Amino acid sequence: xxxxxxxxxxxxxxxxxxxxxxxxxxxxxxxxxxxxxxxxxxxxxxxxxxxxxxxxxxxxxxxxxxxxxxxxxxxxxxxxxxxxxxxxxxxxxxxxxxxxxxxxxxxxxxxxxxxxxxxxxxxxxxxxxxxxxxxxxxxxxxxxxxxxxxxxxxxxxxxxxxxxxxxxxxxxxxxxxxxxxxxxxxxxxxxxxxxxxxxxxxxxxxxxxxxxxxxxxxxxxxxx
Amino acid sequence: xxxxxxxxxxxxxxxxxxxxxxxxxxxxxxxxxxxxxxxxxxxxxxxxxxxxxxxxxxxxxxxxxxxxxxxxxxxxxxxxxxxxxxxxxxxxxxxxxxxxxxxxxxxxxxxxxxxxxxxxxxxxxxxxxxxxxxxxxxxxxxxxxxxxxxxxxxxxxxxxxxxxxxxxxxxxxxxxxxxxxxxxxxxxxxxxxxxxxxxxxxxxxxxxxxxxxxxxxxxxxxxx
DNA sequence: AGAAGAGATGAACACCAGTTCAGAGTCTTT
DNA sequence: AAAGACTCTGAACTGGTGTTCATCTCTTCT
Numbered sequence: 001x002x003x004x005x006x007x008x009x010x011x012x013x014x015x016x017x018x019x020x021x022x023x024x025x026x027x028x029x030x031x032x033x034x035x036x037x038x039x040x041x042x043x044x045x046x047x048x049x050x051x052x053x054x055x056x057x058x059x060x061x062x063x064x065x066x067x068x069x070x071x072x073x074x075x076x077x078x079x080x081x082x083x084x085x086x087x088x089x090x091x092x093x094x095x096x097x098x099x100x101x102x103x104x105x106x107x108x109x110x111x112x113x114x115x116x117x118x119x120x121x122x123x124x125x126x127x128x129x130x131x132x133x134x135x136x137x138x139x140x141x142x143x144x145x146x147x148x149x150x151x152x153x154x155x156x157x158x159x160x161x162x163x164x165x166x167x168x169x170x171x172x173x174x175x176x177x178x179x180x181x182x183x184x185x186x187x188x189x190x191x192x193x194x195x196x197x198x199x200x201x202x203x204x205x206x207x208x209x210x211x212x213x214x215x216x217x218x219x220x221x222x223x224x
Numbered sequence: 225x226x227x228x229x230x231x232x233x234x235x236x237x238x239x240x241x242x243x244x245x246x247x248x249x250x251x252x253x254x255x256x257x258x259x260x261x262x263x264x265x266x267x268x269x270x271x272x273x274x275x276x277x278x279x280x281x282x283x284x285x286x287x288x289x290x291x292x293x294x295x296x297x298x299x300x301x302x303x304x305x306x307x308x309x310x311x312x313x314x315x316x317x318x319x320x321x322x323x324x325x326x327x328x329x330x331x332x333x334x335x336x337x338x339x340x341x342x343x344x345x346x347x348x349x350x351x352x353x354x355x356x357x358x359x360x361x362x363x364x365x366x367x368x369x370x371x372x373x374x375x376x377x378x379x380x381x382x383x384x385x386x387x388x389x390x391x392x393x394x395x396x397x398x399x400x401x402x403x404x405x406x407x408x409x410x411x412x413x414x415x416x417x418x419x420x421x422x423x424x425x426x427x428x429x430x431x432x433x434x435x436x437x438x439x440x441x442x443x444x445x446x447x448x
Numbered sequence: 449a450g451a452a453g454a455g456a457t458g459a460a461c462a463c464c465a466g467t468t469c470a471g472a473g474t475c476t477t478t
Numbered sequence: 479a480a481a482g483a484c485t486c487t488g489a490a491c492t493g494g495t496g497t498t499c500a501t502c503t504c505t506t507c508t
Contacts, residue, residue: 003453003506013455038496048457050498059496117341119495127397134398151428154415157393161419164392165385173351174358174384191378195385199423204375227476227483237485262466272487274468283466343465 017055019045024066025109033112036063063118064125070113071129074102078136085214088144089202093214095140096162096196099133100189103171104179110171134159141200151201162196169195190215241279243269248290249333257336260287287342288349294337295353298326302360309438312367313374313426317438319364320386320420323357324413327395328403334395358383365424375425386420393419414439 005013023044027036038059042049056062081098082091103110113129138159144150169175169192179185193211198204229237247269251260262283266273280286305322309315327334337353362383368374393399393416403409417435422428 005454006506009454009505049496050458051456053497054455115339117343119343123397130396130398153419154411157412157415158419160396160398161389161393161416164396165389165423168388168391169381169385172354172384172388173347174354187378188381191381192385195377195382195423198425199389199419201422201428204425225477225482229484230476233475233484273466274488275486277467278485 016045016047016051020047020052020055020062021066021069024062025070028066028112029106029109032108033063033116033118036066036112036118038062058120060120060122063120063122067113067122067125067129070109071132074099075132075136077102078133082136082140084217087149088140088147089149089206089210090213092137092140092144092200093193093197093210095137096166096193097189097211097214099137099163100166100170100192103166104185104189107171107175110167114167114171130160130163134163137162144200149202153200158200162199165196165199166192186215240269240271240275244271244276244279244286245290245293248286249294252290252336253330253333256332257287257340257342260290260336262286282344284344284346287344287346291337291346291349291353294333295356298323299356299360301326302357306360306364308441311373312364312371313430313434314437316361316364316368316424317417317421317434319361320390321413321417321435321438323361323387324390324394324416327390328409328413331395331399334391338391338395354384354387358387361386368424373426377425382424386423389420389423390416410439 020041023041024036027041027044038052039049041062042052045052052062056065078095078098081094085091085094114126134156138155141150141153141155141158145152145155170188176184176188179188190211193214194208197210202210244265247265248260251265251268262273262276265286266276269276276286280289302319302322305318306315309318338350358380362379365374365377365379365382369376369379394412400408400412403412414435417438418432421434426434
């Protein structure tokens with residue numbers, strides 16, 4: 001007898017897989033990576049614990065996919081924002097601002113994806129996630145250098161440093177407990193973006209202008 | 225009967241405690257925080273596993289003390305370097321360079337202390353460690369501002385961002401696998417220090433001068 | 449409708465490092 | 479020297495979470 005998956009089943013399987021991933025993402029956004037355990041995620045996705053293993057070989061795989069997923073969305077958002085900017089410097093400012101806004105708006109998730117301790121080994125996917133984002137920033141820095149807006153420099157190191165600055169200032173443990181009102185949040189984003197632009201060599205006066213332009217069009221409540 | 229600890233015993237107890245902490249530190253420097261487990265540390269310190277619990281109530285306490293210990297040394301080194309500098313800007317440059325050199329020279333340890341996933345909860349001690357170091361950097365930034373060398377700004381956020389940049393660029397997962405030769409290491413330190421100084425608003429030309437001055441006197445092989 | 453393949457279930461299992469504690473060893477006092 | 483107090487030992491215990499698998503349910507094909 002030849003059993004063949006009907007279209008309906010294929011769809012249901014895909015939906016389940018997505019439901020599990022979505023459940024993991026929501027769980028992470030609410031309680032951080034520590035809360036992403038098989039049992040709770042399964043409950044949230046309306047499946048049994050064992051079912052999770054029919055879709056993901058192990059917890060490490062589940063979390064790796066989660067990280068890749070979030071990372072993909074983030075990268076797309078950065079590209080969108082940067083591509084919409086009028087010039088290389090604005091593009092860089094827009095990229096940086098986008099990252100800043102996203103991480104402050106979704107700190108638990110960002111922290112979980114980026115740095116929060118996990119039992120299983122997810123260093124690989126975290127690394128490639130960082131590489132993707134850093135690569136994008138790096139190419140924007142590079143474009144600005146080629147346009148003569150920035151001094152020549154080690155772009156890889158600069159990109160890494162920029163992201164590190166954003167993360168530590170906005171989502172790390174030292175970041176203010178809560179950016180309660182929109183204004184404080186906006187201030188923090190502006191300050192850090194300004195810092196980042198100056199770091200790569202944008203002149204102070206020019207940087208201020210770029211920051212204002214970059215922050216204005218950004219939906220502050222953006223979801224990662 | 226009144227039992228009284230003789231001086232010799234007090235000394236031995238203290239020595240043992242130090243031996244355990246030292247063993248933990250060495251273990252962390254070699255294998256990262258993941259390697260800091262009670263059994264291996266006990267073996268290294270030449271005591272039984274149970275003995276560790278006569279000196280530290282739990283693994284969390286042991287690691288917290290380890291973090292505090294390293295942090296204390298680091299803070300002292302930063303102060304020493306900064307205080308020896310001729311002016312506020314040089315002091316800031318010296319402080320940043322010191323951190324940079326220390327973290328690249330001891331990456332496994334730095335990563336373990338700063339950000340590596342741990343089973344137990346050490347967020348508190350990591351937080352205060354960061355606060356101490358960031359506070360020192362912050363006050364140096366503040367001094368430079370008061371001296372009119374830097375524009376006014378949110379110093380707390382700036383200090384956090386600076387440290388984040390150093391960490392991500394030099395010890396994070398994206399940092400080059402190894403700064404094999406002294407020259408590469410020196411280059412990385414210089415580049416990142418330059419980036420950091422520009423971030424807080426030091427003019428590019430001036431920043432370059434400060435970096436060269438700051439890097440020169442630093443023992444590159446410094447131990448944290 | 450019924451047989452057979454595929455998917456889902458969830459209780460039971462396995463693993464593993466932190467922690468405990470009864471007994472052995474060491475030091476202090478009389 | 480002997481008793482009492484403190485310290486050390488390390489094998490056994492514990493707790494919690496990822497993972498498995500015998501069983502059940504659902505789907506496909508004749």
